[in-house]
Amino acid sequence: MADTLLKALAYDNEVRVYVVNATNSVEEARTRHQSWHTATAVLGRTLIATSLLAGNLKGNDTLSVEIKGTGPVGTIRADGAPNGDIRGFVSNPKVALELNEAGKIDVKKAVGLPGTLTVSKHMQDSEPFRGQVELISGELGEDFTYYMAVSEQTPSAIGVSVLVDTDDSVKAAGGFMIQVLPDASEDTIHALETKLSDLGRVSDLIEQGIMVEELLATLVEKDNYNILDEYPIQFHCHCSHEHFEEQLARLSLEDLQLLIEEDHGAEIICHYCNSAFQYTESQLQNILDHKYHR
Ligand SMILES: [Zn+2]
Structure with missing residues:
Protein backbone atom coordinates (compact mmCIF):
# COMPACT_ATOMS: atom_id res chain seq x y z
CA MET A 1 0.00 0.00 0.00
CA ALA A 2 1.51 3.29 -1.14
CA ASP A 3 1.79 6.18 1.29
CA THR A 4 -1.06 8.60 0.76
CA LEU A 5 -2.39 11.88 2.13
CA LEU A 6 -6.07 12.51 1.75
CA LYS A 7 -7.85 15.84 2.23
CA ALA A 8 -11.54 16.12 2.88
CA LEU A 9 -14.30 18.31 4.26
CA ALA A 10 -16.68 16.72 6.73
CA TYR A 11 -19.64 17.50 8.97
CA ASP A 12 -21.55 19.53 6.35
CA ASN A 13 -18.26 21.12 5.23
CA GLU A 14 -17.69 22.63 8.69
CA VAL A 15 -14.56 20.58 9.41
CA ARG A 16 -11.37 20.07 7.40
CA VAL A 17 -9.72 16.67 7.76
CA TYR A 18 -6.35 15.43 6.51
CA VAL A 19 -5.38 11.79 6.98
CA VAL A 20 -2.06 10.24 6.06
CA ASN A 21 -0.51 6.82 5.87
CA ALA A 22 3.28 7.29 5.90
CA THR A 23 4.40 3.76 6.75
CA ASN A 24 6.81 3.32 3.80
CA SER A 25 8.29 6.81 4.18
CA VAL A 26 8.99 6.36 7.89
CA GLU A 27 10.47 2.91 7.18
CA GLU A 28 12.72 4.52 4.57
CA ALA A 29 13.79 7.16 7.12
CA ARG A 30 14.58 4.36 9.57
CA THR A 31 16.72 2.36 7.11
CA ARG A 32 18.54 5.45 5.84
CA HIS A 33 19.42 6.63 9.34
CA GLN A 34 19.71 3.14 10.88
CA SER A 35 17.62 4.42 13.78
CA TRP A 36 16.70 2.42 16.86
CA HIS A 37 13.07 2.03 17.89
CA THR A 38 12.56 5.06 20.15
CA ALA A 39 14.36 7.38 17.71
CA THR A 40 12.33 5.87 14.82
CA ALA A 41 9.08 6.75 16.62
CA VAL A 42 10.30 10.30 17.36
CA LEU A 43 11.42 10.92 13.77
CA GLY A 44 8.37 9.16 12.33
CA ARG A 45 5.87 11.19 14.35
CA THR A 46 7.66 14.38 13.30
CA LEU A 47 7.65 13.36 9.62
CA ILE A 48 3.93 12.52 9.76
CA ALA A 49 3.07 15.88 11.36
CA THR A 50 5.29 17.64 8.80
CA SER A 51 3.41 16.00 5.92
CA LEU A 52 0.10 17.11 7.45
CA LEU A 53 1.26 20.73 7.95
CA ALA A 54 2.71 20.77 4.41
CA GLY A 55 -0.77 19.81 3.16
CA ASN A 56 -1.75 23.44 3.83
CA LEU A 57 0.97 24.81 1.51
CA LYS A 58 0.75 25.57 -2.20
CA GLY A 59 2.93 25.20 -5.30
CA ASN A 60 6.63 25.48 -4.51
CA ASP A 61 6.14 26.47 -0.85
CA THR A 62 8.11 24.44 1.69
CA LEU A 63 8.26 24.18 5.46
CA SER A 64 10.84 23.12 7.99
CA VAL A 65 10.18 21.79 11.48
CA GLU A 66 12.80 21.93 14.21
CA ILE A 67 12.26 20.40 17.65
CA LYS A 68 14.86 21.05 20.31
CA GLY A 69 14.36 19.18 23.55
CA THR A 70 16.71 17.97 26.26
CA GLY A 71 16.28 14.23 25.61
CA PRO A 72 18.75 11.75 24.10
CA VAL A 73 17.63 12.07 20.45
CA GLY A 74 18.83 15.69 20.42
CA THR A 75 17.55 18.01 17.71
CA ILE A 76 14.85 16.74 15.36
CA ARG A 77 14.51 18.30 11.92
CA ALA A 78 12.05 17.63 9.11
CA ASP A 79 11.13 19.32 5.83
CA GLY A 80 7.90 19.00 3.91
CA ALA A 81 6.39 20.16 0.63
CA PRO A 82 2.84 20.15 -0.75
CA ASN A 83 3.83 17.58 -3.41
CA GLY A 84 4.17 15.02 -0.61
CA ASP A 85 7.97 15.10 -0.27
CA ILE A 86 9.21 14.70 3.31
CA ARG A 87 12.70 14.25 4.74
CA GLY A 88 14.20 14.48 8.20
CA PHE A 89 16.70 13.36 10.81
CA VAL A 90 17.43 13.30 14.52
CA SER A 91 20.89 14.18 15.89
CA ASN A 92 21.19 10.80 17.58
CA PRO A 93 19.32 7.96 15.84
CA LYS A 94 20.74 5.30 18.18
CA VAL A 95 18.16 5.72 20.95
CA ALA A 96 16.27 2.72 22.33
CA LEU A 97 14.59 3.46 25.68
CA GLU A 98 12.47 1.15 27.78
CA LEU A 99 8.73 1.30 27.12
CA ASN A 100 6.80 3.75 29.30
CA GLU A 101 4.32 2.79 32.05
CA ALA A 102 1.56 2.38 29.48
CA GLY A 103 3.71 -0.10 27.54
CA LYS A 104 4.25 2.37 24.68
CA ILE A 105 7.40 3.73 23.09
CA ASP A 106 8.66 6.52 25.34
CA VAL A 107 8.72 9.36 22.81
CA LYS A 108 8.32 11.97 25.55
CA LYS A 109 11.50 10.89 27.35
CA ALA A 110 13.48 10.65 24.09
CA VAL A 111 12.45 14.21 23.13
CA GLY A 112 12.82 15.63 26.65
CA LEU A 113 11.15 18.71 28.15
CA PRO A 114 11.73 21.62 28.31
CA GLY A 115 12.11 22.34 24.65
CA THR A 116 10.81 24.22 21.65
CA LEU A 117 8.96 23.43 18.43
CA THR A 118 9.69 25.79 15.56
CA VAL A 119 8.04 25.83 12.14
CA SER A 120 9.51 27.92 9.31
CA LYS A 121 7.64 28.36 6.05
CA HIS A 122 9.18 29.54 2.82
CA MET A 123 6.40 30.79 0.62
CA GLN A 124 6.37 32.00 -2.96
CA ASP A 125 3.69 34.65 -2.57
CA SER A 126 4.35 35.97 0.92
CA GLU A 127 7.02 36.76 3.48
CA PRO A 128 8.75 33.86 5.23
CA PHE A 129 6.81 32.75 8.31
CA ARG A 130 8.33 31.48 11.56
CA GLY A 131 6.34 30.27 14.55
CA GLN A 132 7.68 28.86 17.79
CA VAL A 133 6.08 27.31 20.87
CA GLU A 134 7.37 25.61 24.00
CA LEU A 135 6.94 21.85 24.05
CA ILE A 136 3.98 21.04 26.31
CA SER A 137 3.98 17.25 26.16
CA GLY A 138 6.92 15.77 24.27
CA GLU A 139 4.63 13.12 22.73
CA LEU A 140 4.58 15.45 19.68
CA GLY A 141 0.92 15.12 18.57
CA GLU A 142 -0.19 17.43 21.38
CA ASP A 143 2.78 19.69 20.73
CA PHE A 144 1.84 20.16 17.07
CA THR A 145 -1.79 20.70 18.12
CA TYR A 146 -0.62 23.39 20.56
CA TYR A 147 1.54 24.96 17.85
CA MET A 148 -1.44 25.20 15.46
CA ALA A 149 -3.59 26.87 18.13
CA VAL A 150 -0.95 29.36 19.33
CA SER A 151 1.15 30.17 16.27
CA GLU A 152 -1.36 29.75 13.47
CA GLN A 153 -4.54 30.56 15.44
CA THR A 154 -6.15 27.48 13.90
CA PRO A 155 -7.87 25.22 16.43
CA SER A 156 -6.87 21.72 15.33
CA ALA A 157 -6.46 18.20 16.59
CA ILE A 158 -3.33 16.46 15.35
CA GLY A 159 -2.72 12.78 16.00
CA VAL A 160 0.51 11.02 14.96
CA SER A 161 1.40 7.41 15.51
CA VAL A 162 4.24 5.02 14.71
CA LEU A 163 4.21 1.32 15.46
CA VAL A 164 7.63 -0.33 15.50
CA ASP A 165 7.84 -4.10 14.97
CA THR A 166 9.93 -6.48 17.11
CA ASP A 167 12.67 -6.49 14.41
CA ASP A 168 12.80 -2.66 14.65
CA SER A 169 11.15 -2.13 11.24
CA VAL A 170 8.18 0.21 10.95
CA LYS A 171 4.93 -1.73 11.02
CA ALA A 172 2.63 1.26 10.71
CA ALA A 173 2.90 5.05 10.65
CA GLY A 174 0.17 7.56 10.10
CA GLY A 175 -1.85 10.40 11.45
CA PHE A 176 -4.55 12.97 11.04
CA MET A 177 -5.20 16.68 11.35
CA ILE A 178 -8.69 17.98 11.99
CA GLN A 179 -9.50 21.68 11.77
CA VAL A 180 -12.82 23.13 12.78
CA LEU A 181 -13.69 25.89 10.34
CA PRO A 182 -14.76 29.29 11.74
CA ASP A 183 -18.51 28.93 11.12
CA ALA A 184 -18.84 25.41 12.58
CA SER A 185 -21.90 24.83 14.77
CA GLU A 186 -21.80 23.79 18.44
CA ASP A 187 -23.40 20.48 17.45
CA THR A 188 -20.58 19.72 15.04
CA ILE A 189 -17.88 20.57 17.60
CA HIS A 190 -19.59 18.38 20.18
CA ALA A 191 -19.99 15.45 17.75
CA LEU A 192 -16.33 15.72 16.77
CA GLU A 193 -15.13 15.83 20.37
CA THR A 194 -17.12 12.69 21.16
CA LYS A 195 -15.66 10.96 18.12
CA LEU A 196 -12.06 11.89 19.01
CA SER A 197 -12.39 10.84 22.64
CA ASP A 198 -13.06 7.20 21.76
CA LEU A 199 -10.72 6.86 18.81
CA GLY A 200 -8.12 4.11 18.99
CA ARG A 201 -4.54 4.71 18.03
CA VAL A 202 -4.30 5.61 14.37
CA SER A 203 -1.42 3.19 13.82
CA ASP A 204 -3.57 0.32 15.10
CA LEU A 205 -6.06 1.13 12.36
CA ILE A 206 -3.35 1.42 9.72
CA GLU A 207 -1.78 -1.83 10.92
CA GLN A 208 -5.08 -3.60 10.33
CA GLY A 209 -4.62 -2.72 6.67
CA ILE A 210 -7.10 0.14 6.77
CA MET A 211 -6.88 2.55 3.81
CA VAL A 212 -6.75 6.30 4.35
CA GLU A 213 -10.37 6.62 3.25
CA GLU A 214 -11.48 4.16 5.92
CA LEU A 215 -9.34 6.04 8.41
CA LEU A 216 -11.17 9.20 7.38
CA ALA A 217 -14.51 7.44 7.77
CA THR A 218 -13.65 6.46 11.35
CA LEU A 219 -12.71 10.06 12.19
CA VAL A 220 -15.88 11.71 10.92
CA GLU A 221 -19.59 11.02 10.60
CA LYS A 222 -20.38 8.18 8.24
CA ASP A 223 -21.26 9.40 4.73
CA ASN A 224 -20.90 13.02 5.76
CA TYR A 225 -17.66 13.94 4.01
CA ASN A 226 -16.31 15.05 0.61
CA ILE A 227 -12.86 14.05 -0.52
CA LEU A 228 -11.06 17.07 -2.00
CA ASP A 229 -7.65 15.68 -2.89
CA GLU A 230 -5.45 12.64 -2.53
CA TYR A 231 -1.73 12.42 -3.32
CA PRO A 232 1.29 10.20 -2.59
CA ILE A 233 3.71 10.88 0.27
CA GLN A 234 7.36 9.92 -0.11
CA PHE A 235 10.66 10.28 1.69
CA HIS A 236 12.60 12.39 -0.77
CA CYS A 237 15.77 14.42 -0.28
CA HIS A 238 16.72 16.97 -2.93
CA CYS A 239 20.41 16.97 -2.08
CA SER A 240 22.94 16.30 -4.85
ZN1 LIG B 1 20.06 14.28 1.26
Whole structure:
Protein backbone atom coordinates (compact mmCIF):
# COMPACT_ATOMS: atom_id res chain seq x y z
CA MET A 1 0.00 0.00 0.00
CA ALA A 2 1.51 3.29 -1.14
CA ASP A 3 1.79 6.18 1.29
CA THR A 4 -1.06 8.60 0.76
CA LEU A 5 -2.39 11.88 2.13
CA LEU A 6 -6.07 12.51 1.75
CA LYS A 7 -7.85 15.84 2.23
CA ALA A 8 -11.54 16.12 2.88
CA LEU A 9 -14.30 18.31 4.26
CA ALA A 10 -16.68 16.72 6.73
CA TYR A 11 -19.64 17.50 8.97
CA ASP A 12 -21.55 19.53 6.35
CA ASN A 13 -18.26 21.12 5.23
CA GLU A 14 -17.69 22.63 8.69
CA VAL A 15 -14.56 20.58 9.41
CA ARG A 16 -11.37 20.07 7.40
CA VAL A 17 -9.72 16.67 7.76
CA TYR A 18 -6.35 15.43 6.51
CA VAL A 19 -5.38 11.79 6.98
CA VAL A 20 -2.06 10.24 6.06
CA ASN A 21 -0.51 6.82 5.87
CA ALA A 22 3.28 7.29 5.90
CA THR A 23 4.40 3.76 6.75
CA ASN A 24 6.81 3.32 3.80
CA SER A 25 8.29 6.81 4.18
CA VAL A 26 8.99 6.36 7.89
CA GLU A 27 10.47 2.91 7.18
CA GLU A 28 12.72 4.52 4.57
CA ALA A 29 13.79 7.16 7.12
CA ARG A 30 14.58 4.36 9.57
CA THR A 31 16.72 2.36 7.11
CA ARG A 32 18.54 5.45 5.84
CA HIS A 33 19.42 6.63 9.34
CA GLN A 34 19.71 3.14 10.88
CA SER A 35 17.62 4.42 13.78
CA TRP A 36 16.70 2.42 16.86
CA HIS A 37 13.07 2.03 17.89
CA THR A 38 12.56 5.06 20.15
CA ALA A 39 14.36 7.38 17.71
CA THR A 40 12.33 5.87 14.82
CA ALA A 41 9.08 6.75 16.62
CA VAL A 42 10.30 10.30 17.36
CA LEU A 43 11.42 10.92 13.77
CA GLY A 44 8.37 9.16 12.33
CA ARG A 45 5.87 11.19 14.35
CA THR A 46 7.66 14.38 13.30
CA LEU A 47 7.65 13.36 9.62
CA ILE A 48 3.93 12.52 9.76
CA ALA A 49 3.07 15.88 11.36
CA THR A 50 5.29 17.64 8.80
CA SER A 51 3.41 16.00 5.92
CA LEU A 52 0.10 17.11 7.45
CA LEU A 53 1.26 20.73 7.95
CA ALA A 54 2.71 20.77 4.41
CA GLY A 55 -0.77 19.81 3.16
CA ASN A 56 -1.75 23.44 3.83
CA LEU A 57 0.97 24.81 1.51
CA LYS A 58 0.75 25.57 -2.20
CA GLY A 59 2.93 25.20 -5.30
CA ASN A 60 6.63 25.48 -4.51
CA ASP A 61 6.14 26.47 -0.85
CA THR A 62 8.11 24.44 1.69
CA LEU A 63 8.26 24.18 5.46
CA SER A 64 10.84 23.12 7.99
CA VAL A 65 10.18 21.79 11.48
CA GLU A 66 12.80 21.93 14.21
CA ILE A 67 12.26 20.40 17.65
CA LYS A 68 14.86 21.05 20.31
CA GLY A 69 14.36 19.18 23.55
CA THR A 70 16.71 17.97 26.26
CA GLY A 71 16.28 14.23 25.61
CA PRO A 72 18.75 11.75 24.10
CA VAL A 73 17.63 12.07 20.45
CA GLY A 74 18.83 15.69 20.42
CA THR A 75 17.55 18.01 17.71
CA ILE A 76 14.85 16.74 15.36
CA ARG A 77 14.51 18.30 11.92
CA ALA A 78 12.05 17.63 9.11
CA ASP A 79 11.13 19.32 5.83
CA GLY A 80 7.90 19.00 3.91
CA ALA A 81 6.39 20.16 0.63
CA PRO A 82 2.84 20.15 -0.75
CA ASN A 83 3.83 17.58 -3.41
CA GLY A 84 4.17 15.02 -0.61
CA ASP A 85 7.97 15.10 -0.27
CA ILE A 86 9.21 14.70 3.31
CA ARG A 87 12.70 14.25 4.74
CA GLY A 88 14.20 14.48 8.20
CA PHE A 89 16.70 13.36 10.81
CA VAL A 90 17.43 13.30 14.52
CA SER A 91 20.89 14.18 15.89
CA ASN A 92 21.19 10.80 17.58
CA PRO A 93 19.32 7.96 15.84
CA LYS A 94 20.74 5.30 18.18
CA VAL A 95 18.16 5.72 20.95
CA ALA A 96 16.27 2.72 22.33
CA LEU A 97 14.59 3.46 25.68
CA GLU A 98 12.47 1.15 27.78
CA LEU A 99 8.73 1.30 27.12
CA ASN A 100 6.80 3.75 29.30
CA GLU A 101 4.32 2.79 32.05
CA ALA A 102 1.56 2.38 29.48
CA GLY A 103 3.71 -0.10 27.54
CA LYS A 104 4.25 2.37 24.68
CA ILE A 105 7.40 3.73 23.09
CA ASP A 106 8.66 6.52 25.34
CA VAL A 107 8.72 9.36 22.81
CA LYS A 108 8.32 11.97 25.55
CA LYS A 109 11.50 10.89 27.35
CA ALA A 110 13.48 10.65 24.09
CA VAL A 111 12.45 14.21 23.13
CA GLY A 112 12.82 15.63 26.65
CA LEU A 113 11.15 18.71 28.15
CA PRO A 114 11.73 21.62 28.31
CA GLY A 115 12.11 22.34 24.65
CA THR A 116 10.81 24.22 21.65
CA LEU A 117 8.96 23.43 18.43
CA THR A 118 9.69 25.79 15.56
CA VAL A 119 8.04 25.83 12.14
CA SER A 120 9.51 27.92 9.31
CA LYS A 121 7.64 28.36 6.05
CA HIS A 122 9.18 29.54 2.82
CA MET A 123 6.40 30.79 0.62
CA GLN A 124 6.37 32.00 -2.96
CA ASP A 125 3.69 34.65 -2.57
CA SER A 126 4.35 35.97 0.92
CA GLU A 127 7.02 36.76 3.48
CA PRO A 128 8.75 33.86 5.23
CA PHE A 129 6.81 32.75 8.31
CA ARG A 130 8.33 31.48 11.56
CA GLY A 131 6.34 30.27 14.55
CA GLN A 132 7.68 28.86 17.79
CA VAL A 133 6.08 27.31 20.87
CA GLU A 134 7.37 25.61 24.00
CA LEU A 135 6.94 21.85 24.05
CA ILE A 136 3.98 21.04 26.31
CA SER A 137 3.98 17.25 26.16
CA GLY A 138 6.92 15.77 24.27
CA GLU A 139 4.63 13.12 22.73
CA LEU A 140 4.58 15.45 19.68
CA GLY A 141 0.92 15.12 18.57
CA GLU A 142 -0.19 17.43 21.38
CA ASP A 143 2.78 19.69 20.73
CA PHE A 144 1.84 20.16 17.07
CA THR A 145 -1.79 20.70 18.12
CA TYR A 146 -0.62 23.39 20.56
CA TYR A 147 1.54 24.96 17.85
CA MET A 148 -1.44 25.20 15.46
CA ALA A 149 -3.59 26.87 18.13
CA VAL A 150 -0.95 29.36 19.33
CA SER A 151 1.15 30.17 16.27
CA GLU A 152 -1.36 29.75 13.47
CA GLN A 153 -4.54 30.56 15.44
CA THR A 154 -6.15 27.48 13.90
CA PRO A 155 -7.87 25.22 16.43
CA SER A 156 -6.87 21.72 15.33
CA ALA A 157 -6.46 18.20 16.59
CA ILE A 158 -3.33 16.46 15.35
CA GLY A 159 -2.72 12.78 16.00
CA VAL A 160 0.51 11.02 14.96
CA SER A 161 1.40 7.41 15.51
CA VAL A 162 4.24 5.02 14.71
CA LEU A 163 4.21 1.32 15.46
CA VAL A 164 7.63 -0.33 15.50
CA ASP A 165 7.84 -4.10 14.97
CA THR A 166 9.93 -6.48 17.11
CA ASP A 167 12.67 -6.49 14.41
CA ASP A 168 12.80 -2.66 14.65
CA SER A 169 11.15 -2.13 11.24
CA VAL A 170 8.18 0.21 10.95
CA LYS A 171 4.93 -1.73 11.02
CA ALA A 172 2.63 1.26 10.71
CA ALA A 173 2.90 5.05 10.65
CA GLY A 174 0.17 7.56 10.10
CA GLY A 175 -1.85 10.40 11.45
CA PHE A 176 -4.55 12.97 11.04
CA MET A 177 -5.20 16.68 11.35
CA ILE A 178 -8.69 17.98 11.99
CA GLN A 179 -9.50 21.68 11.77
CA VAL A 180 -12.82 23.13 12.78
CA LEU A 181 -13.69 25.89 10.34
CA PRO A 182 -14.76 29.29 11.74
CA ASP A 183 -18.51 28.93 11.12
CA ALA A 184 -18.84 25.41 12.58
CA SER A 185 -21.90 24.83 14.77
CA GLU A 186 -21.80 23.79 18.44
CA ASP A 187 -23.40 20.48 17.45
CA THR A 188 -20.58 19.72 15.04
CA ILE A 189 -17.88 20.57 17.60
CA HIS A 190 -19.59 18.38 20.18
CA ALA A 191 -19.99 15.45 17.75
CA LEU A 192 -16.33 15.72 16.77
CA GLU A 193 -15.13 15.83 20.37
CA THR A 194 -17.12 12.69 21.16
CA LYS A 195 -15.66 10.96 18.12
CA LEU A 196 -12.06 11.89 19.01
CA SER A 197 -12.39 10.84 22.64
CA ASP A 198 -13.06 7.20 21.76
CA LEU A 199 -10.72 6.86 18.81
CA GLY A 200 -8.12 4.11 18.99
CA ARG A 201 -4.54 4.71 18.03
CA VAL A 202 -4.30 5.61 14.37
CA SER A 203 -1.42 3.19 13.82
CA ASP A 204 -3.57 0.32 15.10
CA LEU A 205 -6.06 1.13 12.36
CA ILE A 206 -3.35 1.42 9.72
CA GLU A 207 -1.78 -1.83 10.92
CA GLN A 208 -5.08 -3.60 10.33
CA GLY A 209 -4.62 -2.72 6.67
CA ILE A 210 -7.10 0.14 6.77
CA MET A 211 -6.88 2.55 3.81
CA VAL A 212 -6.75 6.30 4.35
CA GLU A 213 -10.37 6.62 3.25
CA GLU A 214 -11.48 4.16 5.92
CA LEU A 215 -9.34 6.04 8.41
CA LEU A 216 -11.17 9.20 7.38
CA ALA A 217 -14.51 7.44 7.77
CA THR A 218 -13.65 6.46 11.35
CA LEU A 219 -12.71 10.06 12.19
CA VAL A 220 -15.88 11.71 10.92
CA GLU A 221 -19.59 11.02 10.60
CA LYS A 222 -20.38 8.18 8.24
CA ASP A 223 -21.26 9.40 4.73
CA ASN A 224 -20.90 13.02 5.76
CA TYR A 225 -17.66 13.94 4.01
CA ASN A 226 -16.31 15.05 0.61
CA ILE A 227 -12.86 14.05 -0.52
CA LEU A 228 -11.06 17.07 -2.00
CA ASP A 229 -7.65 15.68 -2.89
CA GLU A 230 -5.45 12.64 -2.53
CA TYR A 231 -1.73 12.42 -3.32
CA PRO A 232 1.29 10.20 -2.59
CA ILE A 233 3.71 10.88 0.27
CA GLN A 234 7.36 9.92 -0.11
CA PHE A 235 10.66 10.28 1.69
CA HIS A 236 12.60 12.39 -0.77
CA CYS A 237 15.77 14.42 -0.28
CA HIS A 238 16.72 16.97 -2.93
CA CYS A 239 20.41 16.97 -2.08
CA SER A 240 22.94 16.30 -4.85
CA HIS A 241 26.64 16.24 -5.65
CA GLU A 242 26.20 19.72 -7.15
CA HIS A 243 24.41 21.05 -4.04
CA PHE A 244 27.30 20.11 -1.75
CA GLU A 245 29.81 21.42 -4.28
CA GLU A 246 28.27 24.84 -3.64
CA GLN A 247 28.77 24.29 0.09
CA LEU A 248 32.42 23.34 -0.48
CA ALA A 249 32.90 26.52 -2.50
CA ARG A 250 32.01 28.51 0.65
CA LEU A 251 35.03 27.14 2.51
CA SER A 252 38.05 29.33 3.07
CA LEU A 253 41.16 29.02 0.87
CA GLU A 254 43.01 27.43 3.80
CA ASP A 255 40.32 24.83 4.45
CA LEU A 256 40.12 23.86 0.78
CA GLN A 257 43.92 23.58 0.60
CA LEU A 258 43.89 21.38 3.69
CA LEU A 259 41.32 19.03 2.13
CA ILE A 260 43.41 18.81 -1.05
CA GLU A 261 46.89 18.50 0.45
CA GLU A 262 46.20 16.45 3.56
CA ASP A 263 42.96 14.52 2.90
CA HIS A 264 43.39 14.24 -0.91
CA GLY A 265 39.63 14.49 -1.31
CA ALA A 266 36.47 14.96 0.69
CA GLU A 267 33.33 13.07 1.60
CA ILE A 268 30.15 14.88 2.57
CA ILE A 269 27.23 13.10 4.19
CA CYS A 270 23.77 14.64 3.92
CA HIS A 271 22.14 15.01 7.38
CA TYR A 272 18.66 14.53 5.95
CA CYS A 273 19.08 11.31 3.97
CA ASN A 274 22.50 9.98 5.01
CA SER A 275 23.71 9.84 1.38
CA ALA A 276 27.47 10.20 0.94
CA PHE A 277 29.05 12.32 -1.79
CA GLN A 278 32.71 12.02 -2.76
CA TYR A 279 34.93 14.80 -4.09
CA THR A 280 38.30 13.96 -5.60
CA GLU A 281 41.44 16.00 -5.19
CA SER A 282 41.07 17.40 -8.72
CA GLN A 283 37.39 18.29 -8.18
CA LEU A 284 38.39 20.20 -5.03
CA GLN A 285 41.22 21.86 -6.98
CA ASN A 286 38.67 22.98 -9.61
CA ILE A 287 36.44 24.45 -6.90
CA LEU A 288 39.42 26.29 -5.43
CA ASP A 289 40.69 27.52 -8.83
CA HIS A 290 37.24 28.73 -9.81
CA LYS A 291 36.73 30.56 -6.53
CA TYR A 292 40.11 32.22 -6.37
CA HIS A 293 40.52 32.63 -10.17
CA ARG A 294 43.86 30.93 -10.26
ZN1 LIG B 1 20.06 14.28 1.26
